[in-house]
Amino acid sequence: MSNNSTDSSNEAVLSSSDGFTTFSFGGRHIRFKAPYSLERYVDVVRWDDGYLVVLAKYRHNAEPEEEYIDLKPILDGLYIDSASFLKPIKSVRIA
Structure with missing residues (x-):
């Protein structure tokens, strides 16, 4: 969900490749296993502070199909402070 008033420094990128989902922001690339039959992400319907x-x-x-991704438990499992990592993100786009 792109917001024209948001510059790219507040925009994260979601992509998928080789059975993994990648969420990139601020020089960090968080990779996690994607559903087995995922071909690609098509569009971001909603971004809500870590919930896609x-x-x-x-x-x-x-x-x-609609898919739901909750980044908070993923970030917490990687010992990344989800609150501070997610706070500056204003929008997410598909790579």
Whole structure:
């Protein structure tokens, strides 16, 4: 969900490749296992302080499906302070 009033320094990037999802922001690239049949992320529907609603294209479905990603437990599991990491992010775009 891109916001025209937000400059790119407050924008994170979501991508997928080789069975992994990557969330990039501020020089950090957080990689985690993606659902097995994910082909690609299509669009960001909503960004809410670490919680993403995205449209994702899966091999088993011709149409994109809503997918939900909660980054807080992922960041916490990596010993990254989720509150300070997520606070400056104003928007997320698909790579």
